[in-house]
Amino acid sequence: MALISPSRRLRRTPFSDGVERAGVKAYTVYNRMLLPTMFDSMAADCAHLKSHVQVWDVACERQISVKGPDANRLMALLTPRDLSKMADDQCYYVPMVDQYGGMLNDPVAVKHSDDHYWISIADSDLRLWVKGVVAGFGLDVDVSEPDVSPLAVQGPKADDLMARVFGEDVRSIRFFRYKRLSFQGKTLLVARSGFSKQGGFEIYVDGGEIGMSLWDALFAAGADLNVRAGGPNLIERVESGLLSYGNDMTDQNTPFDCGLGKFVSSNADYIGRSALERVAERGAEFALCPIEILGEPIGVCDRAWPIMGGSSKVGQVTSAVWSPDANCNVAIGMVRTGDAVASSNIEINTHHGPRIGQIRDAFWK
Amino acid sequence: MALISPSRRLRRTPFSDGVERAGVKAYTVYNRMLLPTMFDSMAADCAHLKSHVQVWDVACERQISVKGPDANRLMALLTPRDLSKMADDQCYYVPMVDQYGGMLNDPVAVKHSDDHYWISIADSDLRLWVKGVVAGFGLDVDVSEPDVSPLAVQGPKADDLMARVFGEDVRSIRFFRYKRLSFQGKTLLVARSGFSKQGGFEIYVDGGEIGMSLWDALFAAGADLNVRAGGPNLIERVESGLLSYGNDMTDQNTPFDCGLGKFVSSNADYIGRSALERVAERGAEFALCPIEILGEPIGVCDRAWPIMGGSSKVGQVTSAVWSPDANCNVAIGMVRTGDAVASSNIEINTHHGPRIGQIRDAFWK
Numbered sequence: 001m002a003l004i005s006p007s008r009r010l011r012r013t014p015f016s017d018g019v020e021r022a023g024v025k026a027y028t029v030y031n032r033m034l035l036p037t038m039f040d041s042m043a044a045d046c047a048h049l050k051s052h053v054q055v056w057d058v059a060c061e062r063q064i065s066v067k068g069p070d071a072n073r074l075m076a077l078l079t080p081r082d083l084s085k086m087a088d089d090q091c092y093y094v095p096m097v098d099q100y101g102g103m104l105n106d107p108v109a110v111k112h113s114d115d116h117y118w119i120s121i122a123d124s125d126l127r128l129w130v131k132g133v134v135a136g137f138g139l140d141v142d143v144s145e146p147d148v149s150p151l152a153v154q155g156p157k158a159d160d161l162m163a164r165v166f167g168e169d170v171r172s173i174r175f176f177r178y179k180r181l182s183f184q185g186k187t188l189l190v191a192r193s194g195f196s197k198q199g200g201f202e203i204y205v206d207g208g209e210i211g212m213s214l215w216d217a218l219f220a221a222g223a224d225l226n227v228r229a230g231g232p233n234l235i236e237r238v239e240s241g242l243l244s245y246g247n248d249m250t251d252q253n254t255p256f257d258c259g260l261g262k263f264v265s266s267n268a269d270y271i272g273r274s275a276l277e278r279v280a281e282r283g284a285e286f287a288l289c290p291i292e293i294l295g296e297p298i299g300v301c302d303r304a305w306p307i308m309g310g311s312s313k314v315g316q317v318t319s320a321v322w323s324p325d326a327n328c329n330v331a332i333g334m335v336r337t338g339d340a341v342a343s344s345n346i347e348i349n350t351h352h353g354p355r356i357g358q359i360r361d362a363f364w365k
Numbered sequence: 366m367a368l369i370s371p372s373r374r375l376r377r378t379p380f381s382d383g384v385e386r387a388g389v390k391a392y393t394v395y396n397r398m399l400l401p402t403m404f405d406s407m408a409a410d411c412a413h414l415k416s417h418v419q420v421w422d423v424a425c426e427r428q429i430s431v432k433g434p435d436a437n438r439l440m441a442l443l444t445p446r447d448l449s450k451m452a453d454d455q456c457y458y459v460p461m462v463d464q465y466g467g468m469l470n471d472p473v474a475v476k477h478s479d480d481h482y483w484i485s486i487a488d489s490d491l492r493l494w495v496k497g498v499v500a501g502f503g504l505d506v507d508v509s510e511p512d513v514s515p516l517a518v519q520g521p522k523a524d525d526l527m528a529r530v531f532g533e534d535v536r537s538i539r540f541f542r543y544k545r546l547s548f549q550g551k552t553l554l555v556a557r558s559g560f561s562k563q564g565g566f567e568i569y570v571d572g573g574e575i576g577m578s579l580w581d582a583l584f585a586a587g588a589d590l591n592v593r594a595g596g597p598n599l600i601e602r603v604e605s606g607l608l609s610y611g612n613d614m615t616d617q618n619t620p621f622d623c624g625l626g627k628f629v630s631s632n633a634d635y636i637g638r639s640a641l642e643r644v645a646e647r648g649a650e651f652a653l654c655p656i657e658i659l660g661e662p663i664g665v666c667d668r669a670w671p672i673m674g675g676s677s678k679v680g681q682v683t684s685a686v687w688s689p690d691a692n693c694n695v696a697i698g699m700v701r702t703g704d705a706v707a708s709s710n711i712e713i714n715t716h717h718g719p720r721i722g723q724i725r726d727a728f729w730k
Contacts, residue, residue: 003391004369005402006667007599008683009488009611010393026368028375029394032488032611037370099500104493123374123397125490128469129497135464135636136501234372246374246397271500302371318373 001026010034013059014149014211018219022229030060030123036231043324046235049198050325053157054230055218058195058202059149059211063110064119064127068141071115076268077133078119079109080255080276083266086111091176091191094119095255095263096126101275102251103258104129106243108193110178110204118204120150122245133271149211151203153218157225158200164221165214166190170201183217186210195232197240197365234321238330241290241363248288248318248332256284257334286315286334290360291346293329297322299352307333307357308347317348317357326364335359366391375399378424379514379576383584387594395425395488401596408689411600414563415690418522419595420583423560423567424514424576428475429484429492433506436480441633442498443484444474445620445641448631451476456541456556459484460620460628461491466640467616468623469494471608473558475543475569483569485515487610498636512573518583519565522590527566529586530579531555535566548582551575560597562605562730599686603695606655606728613653613683613697621649622699651680651699655725656711658694662687664717672698672722673712682713682722691729700724 004010004027011033013019019036026038036057039045048054066074075083079094086092086109094109105126110118119126131143153162162170166181170190173179178191189204205211219227243249249258256264256279264276279285298320307315315335323330335346348357369375369392376398378384384401391403401422404410413419431439440448444459451457451474459474470491475483484491496508518527527535531546535555538544543556554569570576584592608614614623621629621644629641644650663685672680680700688695700711713722 001368001371002389003366003403005391005393006366006665007393007609007612008666008668009609010667012668024367026370028370028372029397032394038368098496125493128463128490129493131463132494132497132499133501134497136498136503138501244372244374247372300371301373302375303373303377 004029013057014205014208015057015059015151015215017212018215019057019229024229031062031121031125033060033062035060036229038231039229042233042235042321045230046233047324048226048228049155049196049230049233049236051156052226052228053153053155053161053200053222054228055215056152056154056194056231057229058152058232061120061150063146063148063204064121064130065116065144065146066119066130066141067116068139069115070139070141071117074130074134074139074141075109075117076266077137077271078130080264080266080270080272083109088113089177089179091178091193093263095260096129097255097272097276098129098251099272099275101254101272101279103245103249103253103255104251106245106249106260110189110191118148124245147206147208149205149208151205151211151214152194152200153203154194154196154200154230155198161218161222161225161227162190162201165217173201183214184210195242196236197242198236234319235323235330238319238321238332239323239326239364241332243288243332244319253286253334254279254284256280257286257288259288284337287337288332288334290363291317291331291333291357292360293317293320293331293348293355293357295329295355298329298350298355301331301350303351305351306349307335308349317350323364330364331357369394378422379570379573380422380424380516380580382577383580384422384594389594396427396486396490398425398427400425401594403596404594407598407600407686410595411598412689413591413593414520414561414595414598414601416521417591417593418518418520418526418565418587419593420580421517421519421596422594423517423597426485426515428511428513428569429486429495430481430509430511431484431495431506432481433504434480435504435506436482439495439499439504439506440474440482441631442502442636443495445629445631445635445637448474453478454542454544456543456558458628460625461494462620462637462641463494463616464637464640466619466637466644468610468614468618468620469616471610471614471625475554475556483513489610512571514570514573514576516568516570516576516579517559517565518568519559519561519595520563523565526583526587526590526592527555530582538566548579549575560607561601562607563601599684600688600695603684603686603697604688604691604729606697608653608697609684613699618651618699619644619649621645622651622653624653649702652702653697653699655728656682656696656698656722657725658682658685658696658713659721659723660694663694663715663720666696666715668716670716671714672700673714682715688729695729696722
């Protein structure tokens, strides 16, 4: 692994001082912002996440604020998912596609009201797309990136830690719902969500100046819960089947390729509708699936690994890592539909050499 | 400095194998792609660049291909710069702004013909903006990211090295013009351009499969020229006053703030026109300037450093580094216009402690 060159362009977050103090070892860059990836080792971080509680600097999940009389109309243009029943305290996973039906991002929309949403984004400058659509359609919506930085609290003890800092009310927040709770006199939106399947919350820290106060309060309150700094963990993510935009899907994929067809439900005239209708008619080109890669622990998957069916490529692996708990290499890949590979061994051309893999029916967790 | 976590999302390039073989020490991430930043030390890399010739993997300067009958109309919407006199073999520096007049990117447009351009981008997903504008205005233009990866050859011996690989024709390419030249039977666009002031070329490598052949050919041909792998060098960049989008300017700045007012020249009804006309009328809010920071060599500028005028902030430093040749800390910053700081010492609150700075009339080179 090489070093990462610091610059203003790779933005720090309101929690970076805490992250450094906790001894961060590695970062990735996500939405042109530093995202801590490792504090001990990937395996040790994963084991801790599954047993205790972690605080994650996920400020890189930037918010796009869309606000104005046309906000509802804009949101209906932006996603193939039906938003008509979305409540004011609700978070929706909303795949967004371009005019060709290709995935531009898979954000979470947070509804404040009919004329105000936040779009909490995965790794692409979706704000530019939204601004372009607003300019082109001449909509009356203000688009901006507010000073809002999510901080995630994840792990089986997350409810206990959060209750100590935000009060017992946090326990009754339902999955993908939020409440407005108070911290040091400031009201923050707290949702039951996060990029792990260990349970927990995301706090939308509105105003970077309170970032370190909140960070310190969580660590002070959680000492006996063995709270630690963490981040989205590759092992836990792949075991759980959580997709990563830019890794497991790009704008070359439709939602159907990604197993997200159930989110193509809107009756509105959204952008990409005719492209997606054509795909729906002829069927998806690829199927995203969990794959076990046989043999010894495998090195990092830093590029797409072709999946071969004889001499032709029938798919690719895009995330892979050794899982101590599953006692195998866990992976995510896409396989061309119609190729009869599902029940048999597949050959994967990793850049570490060829390996045999097996497509599974379900993720590990 | 921490490590960088490899993943498919941080894309490798057609030249990554060569970069690794050359012993890359550090990367930054640029357009979600790996950009090598250091091979020896920043100072040694800089000294070599000024004396010899370097090959830079700048594949991260991704191309947006815009192609179709409305390409000219689209380009006129996208930039405040007048493109009406642009020739078919010409490259134009084209700041692009949103509807608020804020800088979205400062790419180089490469004109193929009236219905086909490449936009060679700085660090933001400008493709999403372009696609959004196309969708909203209903233009007949296809927008894509082709498999084109620039490779830069920079330094005083660049002409000699390039002539050995592409023939003597390269010597007559004028600044910001290009020729189509042959390499191993393939025709590649070669422009006299690049992100240094040491002279040189950018080769638009069309088709990743020939990337390493070209890399190897350049190193084989340049052994006696002391050719080495390099990358955009922070010291040389700041000395030369080359701006970096995301560092020295963001979408919070207009072209006027950035000293790019001369590129606001279009008579077309481009996006952001009314916002920029308002700015032109009242004058720019900031002025971008070279700043010498006094005292010992200063640490990295990984966040904006406030420039203070008494107790109030009057600007910020966004790039800074020790220059062995200038024998001082060279920096780029923006200062609020109208504040009478230009002739006197200014106080800079670096995160390493306060420093005194002096605004200069010109960059160092």
